[in-house]
Amino acid sequence: MSGAGPRLAVFPTRMALTAMKNRLNGAQTGHSLLKRKSEALTRRFREIVKKIDEAKRKMGKVMQVASFSYAEVKYSTGDIGYQVRESAKSAQLKVRAKTENVSGVQLPAFDMYIDGQNAFELTGLGRGGQQVQKCKDTYAKACEVLVELASLQTAFVILDEVIKVTNRRVNAIEHVIIPRIENTIRWITSELDEQDREEFFRLKKVQNKKKVVRDENDRAREAVEGGATADNAPSNILSQYDIDEDVIFR
Amino acid sequence: MAGKDRSLIAVIGDEDSVTGLLLAGVGHIDNKQRSNFLVVDAKTPVEKIEQTFADFTKRKDIAIILITQAVADDIRPMIDDHSEAFPTVLEIPSKDHPYDPAKDSVLKRIQRLFGEA
Numbered sequence: 001m002s003g004a005g006p007r008l009a010v011f012p013t014r015m016a017l018t019a020m021k022n023r024l025n026g027a028q029t030g031h032s033l034l035k036r037k038s039e040a041l042t043r044r045f046r047e048i049v050k051k052i053d054e055a056k057r058k059m060g061k062v063m064q065v066a067s068f069s070y071a072e073v074k075y076s077t078g079d080i081g082y083q084v085r086e087s088a089k090s091a092q093l094k095v096r097a098k099t100e101n102v103s104g105v106q107l108p109a110f111d112m113y114i115d116g117q118n119a120f121e122l123t124g125l126g127r128g129g130q131q132v133q134k135c136k137d138t139y140a141k142a143c144e145v146l147v148e149l150a151s152l153q154t155a156f157v158i159l160d161e162v163i164k165v166t167n168r169r170v171n172a173i174e175h176v177i178i179p180r181i182e183n184t185i186r187w188i189t190s191e192l193d194e195q196d197r198e199e200f201f202r203l204k205k206v207q208n209k210k211k212v213v214r215d216e217n218d219r220a221r222e223a224v225e226g227g228a229t230a231d232n233a234p235s236n237i238l239s240q241y242d243i244d245e246d247v248i249f250r
Numbered sequence: 251m252a253g254k255d256r257s258l259i260a261v262i263g264d265e266d267s268v269t270g271l272l273l274a275g276v277g278h279i280d281n282k283q284r285s286n287f288l289v290v291d292a293k294t295p296v297e298k299i300e301q302t303f304a305d306f307t308k309r310k311d312i313a314i315i316l317i318t319q320a321v322a323d324d325i326r327p328m329i330d331d332h333s334e335a336f337p338t339v340l341e342i343p344s345k346d347h348p349y350d351p352a353k354d355s356v357l358k359r360i361q362r363l364f365g366e367a
Contacts, residue, residue, distance in 0.1 A: 049360055056357070059342065060349035067345045070270045081269040088277025088285070094257040095313045108335070110313060114275070115257075132273070139274035143259070150314040150338040153356055157335045160363070 007183035012191035020188065024181045031173040038166045040103045045159050048152055055149045059142075066142045069135040076131050091115070093143055095150075105162050110151040112144055217243065256313035256336060260286040260306045262299065263318035267344045271316065286312060290321045300325050312337045318344040319353060329355045 010016045073080065096111040224239060259276040261268050268289045271277075278286045288302045303325055306315050319341045322329055332339055332355075339356075343349035351357050 052356070052360070056349070056351060056354070063343050063349070066270055067266065070266055070273075071345070074266075080273075081265055084269050084272050085277070085287075085289070088272050088287070089279055091258055091278035091286070092275035093259060095259065097256055097313060135270065136273045136275075139270045143271070143274050143276065146316060146340055146342065147259075147314065150340050153340065154335045154338045156356070156360075157333065157338075160359075161335075 006180055007187050008180060010184060010188070012188045012195075014192065017185065017188045017192070020181055020185045024178065024185065027173055027178050027181060031170060031178065034166060034170045034173070037103065038163060038170055041105065041159060041163050041166065044102055045156070045163060048156050048159065052149070052152045052156060055145070055152060059145050059149055062142045062145045066135070066138040069131075069138045073131045073135045080132065093140065095147055102159075105159065107155045107158060108151070109155070110147045112147045213245075255311055258286050258312045258314075260312045260315045260337070261317075262288045262302060262306075262315065262321055263290060263342070264320065264344050264346075265289050265291060267318050267342065280311075284309075290318075296324050300328055303328055307332060307334075307337060309337075315339045316342050318342055318347065319350060320344055320347045322355075323353060326353075326355070330358075 008020075010020070092114055094113060094115045096113055097108045098111060099106040099108050101107075220243075221239075258278050259271075261271050261276060268287050272287060276286070284305075286306070288299070290299055299321060303315070303317075306312050313336065315337050317329070317339060322341050329339055329341075341349075341354050341356075
């Protein structure tokens with residue numbers, strides 16, 4: 001019988017059939033919508049990947065520049081490393097995370113900002129103070145690039161997850177839900193057809209039986225009437241009503 | 251979803267890189283005396299690096315972790331495992347190690363995806 005494979009457990013009625021057909025339509029619309037969403041996200045994803053690639057190379061260069069300026073500082077002022085590390089108290093360079101909505105997904109973006117005043121203005125890095133300042137600026141610029149990169153990277157990771165989930169759902173609908181509903185519809189239709197056939201067969205059988213009984217009665221009646229005319233007795237018209245057919249109990 | 255309190259940039263790297271970034275102003279010591287940077291030199295044990303990295307990832311106020319590629323190579327498995335969106339792990343070059351895209355965890359992930367796609 002058709003309906004091989006998993007199907008939903010429902011009673012094979014016409015109402016259930018319409019309900020199933022509606023569900024099938026819903027599932028098909030949902031599937032195409034999700035597929036489109038997945039495609040849009042994947043497109044966005046590839047853009048981001050390209051940007052990440054560029055940004056990483058840019059970062060490589062910027063960091064080089066910053067390293068050089070630091071080397072200059074070391075050359076002219078000596079090693080300020082220890083001082084810098086010890087005077088680190090509250091971060092001035094901070095990032096703010098804001099979310100952007102991209103085709104239904106909340107993607108974060110980092111925004112760099114300066115919080116508070118420049119603590120190193122007063123650090124007794126007197127001689128070569130200009131060098132230090134320049135180095136500071138190059139590193140601040142480097143940070144900007146890094147923050148941008150970080151934004152792209154987080155967006156990348158999140159988008160990756162979302163795309164995986166959406167694709168999973170698309171596949172689930174395509175390979176599990178829709179076939180299941182189609183199987184159910186086929187099964188219901190076959191059950192209804194069989195019921196119709198049974199009904200038809202039953203009716204035919206009943207008609208045949210009635211026909212057989214009627215034929216017998218006709219023959220019996222003819223036999224009686226034939227005998228009566230031979231006796232020259234008036235035929236009893238009412239005798240055919242002697243045999244009372246049971247209406248209910250056959 | 252995005253931690254609104256995440257605002258710090260953490261640094262793990264060699265002395266020069268860390269100092270440079272601290273000069274820019276990313277260094278922070280909170281009221282529990284925890285810092286958001288770690289200087290790694292030849293004597294630093296790998297466990298300490300791993301521990302610091304794990305701590306930084308667990309903290310809720312760190313948005314970005316900058317790590318030099320040289321140090322990243324020491325704890326490569328941990329970085330490969332880190333797949334959450336926050337905090338973002340960014341590999342930066344250092345004076346002696348120019349940026350090598352082949353080793354970057356994130357780029358490796360991209361390669362894997364486009365190897366299949």
